[in-house]
Amino acid sequence: MRSIFSLGFLVVGIVLPLLGQERPDALQLYRDGNYQRAAEVCLDELKETPRNMNSYVVLGWSLIKLGRYKDALEYGLKALEISRYDVRVIQIVGEAYYYLGNNQEALKYLEEYTVIAPTGDLIGEVYYQMGEIFIRLGEYNRADLALSTAVFHNPRIALYWARLAYAREQAKDYRYAMEAYGKALQLNPNLSDALRGRQRLQGLMGQPESRP
Secondary structure, three states: OHHHHHHHHHHHHHHHHHHHOOOOOHHHHHHOOOHHHHHHHHHHHHHHOOOOHHHHHHHHHHHHHOOOHHHHHHHHHHHHHHOOOOHHHHHHHHHHHHHHOOHHHHHHHHHHHHHHOOOOOOHHHHHHHHHHHHHHOOOHHHHHHHHHHHHHHOOOOHHHHHHHHHHHHHOOOHHHHHHHHHHHHHHOOOOHHHHHHHHHHHHHHOOOOOOO
C-alpha cells in the first residue's frame, strides 16, 4: 500500500510541474521584438501540429524581421500548400520575394494580397513595396499610383511621401513631386531623401531654397 501511495505522489510530483510549464507565446515574443525566440517556438509548434497556420504566420513575420528572407520564403510556400489563400502568408511570400529582389514574383503575390484583402491590415505597406518595385523597374507612373495608394492608407509615414515624390520627380511631374516632398518634410523635417529631392527640384524649377 505504501508503495502505491509513493508511486502516486511521484507521478503527481512529475505531472503538476509539467502542467504548470506553459509554452511561450510566439506572437507575444514577436510583439516584444524577440524574433529569434518567436521563430524557435513556432518551429517547435510545427513539429507537433504541422498544419498550424498561425505558427507559420508568426514564423514568417519573425524570419522577415531577422532578415532571413530565403527561410521566410521557404516556410511561406509550404504554408500556401496547406492554405493557398491565407492573405497573411501571401503577404509574407510577397515581402520575402521583394527583399530577395525577385520583382516579378513579389508583384504577383503583393498584387494578389490587394485583390483578396483590399482593406487588410498591411495594405499600405503592400502598396509601398509595390511602388518600390515599380521604381526599380523604371515604371514611374505605376509607382506613382501604388505609392499614392500607400499614403492614402498610411498618410503619417514620411518615407512613403518621399518615395512618392521621387517617383513623380523621375516622371518629370515636378509640381506634384514638390508637393509630396513638402508633405514628407512636414512629417519629418530631417528626412535626408526628401531634403535632397526638394533641393534638386528647386534647381530644376528655378526656385530659391527654403527651410524645411
